[in-house]
Amino acid sequence: MTQPDLLYSEEEEALRAAVRDLLGDHCDPAGVIARTESDTPHDRETWKALTDGMGLAGLLVPEAQGGQGATHREVAVVLEELGRSVAPVPYLTSAVVATEALLECGAGDLLAQLATGRTVAVLAVGLHLAPGAAFPAVRRENGALHGEVTGIADAAVADVLLVPAADGGLYAVDADAVTVTPQVPLDLTRPLATVTLDGADGRRVGDADPAVRRALRAGAGLLASEQLGLAEWALTETVRYLKERRQFNRPVGGFQALKHRLARLWLEVVNLRAAARGAADALATGEDVDVAVAVAQAYAAPVAVRVAEEALQLHGGIGMTWEHPVHLNLKRAKADSIAYGTAGAHREAVAELVDLPAL
Structure with missing residues (x-):
């Protein structure tokens, strides 16, 4: 290895x-x-x-x-x-x-x-599903697809939907042949929708189970890199702001308590970078992919959320306003924390993969 x-x-x-x-x-x-x-x-x-x-x-x-x-x-x-x-x-x-x-x-x-x-193509399984989890499949009757799937990210801009069916196939369905109903997401920059198929035609492109499993594994592994970008931006902007913001005629960032908080966040972001890079490299080389992806997601989600929460708090009053972009960062981090499996689900996967008995 x-x-x-x-x-x-x-x-x-x-x-x-x-x-x-x-x-x-x-x-x-x-x-x-x-x-x-x-x-x-x-x-x-x-x-x-x-x-x-x-x-x-x-x-x-x-x-x-x-x-x-x-x-x-x-x-x-x-x-x-x-x-x-x-x-x-x-x-x-x-x-x-x-x-x-x-x-x-x-x-x-x-x-x-x-x-x-x-x-633009979108896999018609819920954004919350972890790699290896059971996924809903629509019915196929008389050559047409019937059913409903929810929590589909970016379905509103999809030209093609890749829909798993109960017969084990993965079908490519034109977006014009389905009904897309928007859902209200926490993260407005990655909209969710319910997709309803009522006699839609679809072309079988392969077997659903291995395709969905591979797709969700790659999504989970590379989501850690998006979470790394979120955390790095939040930390960088917070440090910059605290250098400029002054209280008692000195920069707020000079207070020892805030220095300690920022130092802890920096260490967590460094570790997140290692986990995310490890997952990306494993996906690229094909070595220990399942473990690397599970480790990355077990660590990435809570760190990205924690850094974003600290960023909002340390920006003070301006961080609470709609005009400041930190709320976009926090909402994406929170939404990502349940995308492609929660951190808890990935910790359970790590334990199973390395044969670590639960306490």
């Missing part, structure tokens, strides 16, 4: 810089807040810049099928930056989760469409 490489390569750092510059131009906090107050929270302009301009939707797609042929390590860097900006784009759901499901199925034609970014 090779030692995991947790360091960023020069190419990965260059990718980070390019994505951060793009998001700085297209995804400013005021714009994201304004979108959450509108009927169109998804940012199609930013999505187009990420996909048409940089080809990021196809990072996991092989070059032979129109993609970039990159690895999960590069995708993790992109998700770190998207997490920093709380970008309202369907990158995790389409370019990672749906793409991984189609890679398992070998659906080359759909993969080529997803690689361009002009087609």
